[in-house]
Amino acid sequence: MDKISCIKCKNNPIYTLENNRQLCDSHFISYFEKKVFSTIRKFNLLGKSGRIGIALSGGKDSLTTLYLLNRIVMRNPKMQITAIMVDEGIKTSGDKTKANAISFCKKEKIDLNIYSFSEEYGIALDNILKKLQSKDHKANPCTICGILRRRILNSKARELGLDKIATGHNLDDEAQSILMNQFKKNVLASAKLGPVVGVKKDKRFVQRIKPLYLCPEKEVMLYARLKGFAAKKLVCKYRKFAFRKDVCDMLDDFEQKHPGIKNNIISSFMEILPMLKKEYKNKRIRTCSRCSEVSSSDICNVCKLIEKIN
Ligand code: SF4
Ligand SMILES: [Zn+2]
Ligand SMILES: [Zn+2]
Numbered sequence: 001m002d003k004i005s006c007i008k009c010k011n012n013p014i015y016t017l018e019n020n021r022q023l024c025d026s027h028f029i030s031y032f033e034k035k036v037f038s039t040i041r042k043f044n045l046l047g048k049s050g051r052i053g054i055a056l057s058g059g060k061d062s063l064t065t066l067y068l069l070n071r072i073v074m075r076n077p078k079m080q081i082t083a084i085m086v087d088e089g090i091k092t093s094g095d096k097t098k099a100n101a102i103s104f105c106k107k108e109k110i111d112l113n114i115y116s117f118s119e120e121y122g123i124a125l126d127n128i129l130k131k132l133q134s135k136d137h138k139a140n141p142c143t144i145c146g147i148l149r150r151r152i153l154n155s156k157a158r159e160l161g162l163d164k165i166a167t168g169h170n171l172d173d174e175a176q177s178i179l180m181n182q183f184k185k186n187v188l189a190s191a192k193l194g195p196v197v198g199v200k201k202d203k204r205f206v207q208r209i210k211p212l213y214l215c216p217e218k219e220v221m222l223y224a225r226l227k228g229f230a231a232k233k234l235v236c237k238y239r240k241f242a243f244r245k246d247v248c249d250m251l252d253d254f255e256q257k258h259p260g261i262k263n264n265i266i267s268s269f270m271e272i273l274p275m276l277k278k279e280y281k282n283k284r285i286r287t288c289s290r291c292s293e294v295s296s297s298d299i300c301n302v303c304k305l306i307e308k309i310n
Helices: 025-042 060-074 094-108 117-121 125-134 141-159 171-183 187-191 217-227 243-257 261-280 301-309
Strands: 050-056 079-087 111-116 164-166 207-209
Touching (some): 025 060, 050 060, 060 079, 060 094, 111 141, 125 141, 125 301, 171 187, 171 243, 171 261, 187 261
Parallel strands (some): 050 079
16 A cells, blocks of 8 residues: 655655645644734734734643744834733643743743733632632633633733734634534624624724634644644643533534534634624624723623622
8 A cells, every 4th residue: 555645745644634635744834834824814914013912821822823923023023022921810720821831932032921810800710719609609710711811911902002912712712602602692792703803993902813713723733732832731620611611522523523514614604704793883882880991781791790709
């Protein structure tokens, strides 16, 4: 039997593309990088100048995003890059990811700003959850974590004068979010998805972008491993309680049985996304009466949560 080799050279393959053709390690790296750079061009994620913030967790997705955007910024004197890290205060995994992010930024000489739930809200996520559970509130760790983390990211990016925040969301994350929104009948949340987040511009919102939008998780994982960062997969101890985990497992199972479904979810969603954004474009943006941030009701989710915690 003929030895299978990379479609670009005769080296041993390490990755199989959707069309069953194979790539060796160095051709996989160039395939992946081309995909990210063409996603950035296709959706005009960066523009030609500006200050870009990267939301850094220390995991493979955000490190890959930071590494590749830094390469673009290094070639463009009109651009600057800054990493922002939020330490939620989750014991066991938090410390490792923080150390990973710090050493990466040091090595790549990237400015890193670290903020924490403890400093910003006066309490770590572990303690917030203990408090809420003892008060008999239904406390979904990921919902709470997401609301509080997004607020810090946005307000700090604004303070730092950043024009955009790039996040490490990949194709799998987006496919999960699309299904989760369908399952929860949350069409507005779907309208906010896409490679450029949100439906309406407001100067209080720093635009969020997703350069890994078209990259499946397995490709990001392989790229990060070949590049030597984020070698160990760090799993948050609260992930097992997340609705996202169930959807993620279900999609992985489906993808194995029916290869290509994750890609199909994204491409069909991209066809309806412009209509969704148009539909919700005129929705009134409200202001929280307590903190003056953007809100969907009189009091924003962050202020509601802080009230519950206290
Ligand atoms: S798994 Fe949930 S609790 Fe843990 S970091 Fe992610 S969003 Fe936060
Ligand atoms: Zn090759
Ligand atoms: Zn508020």
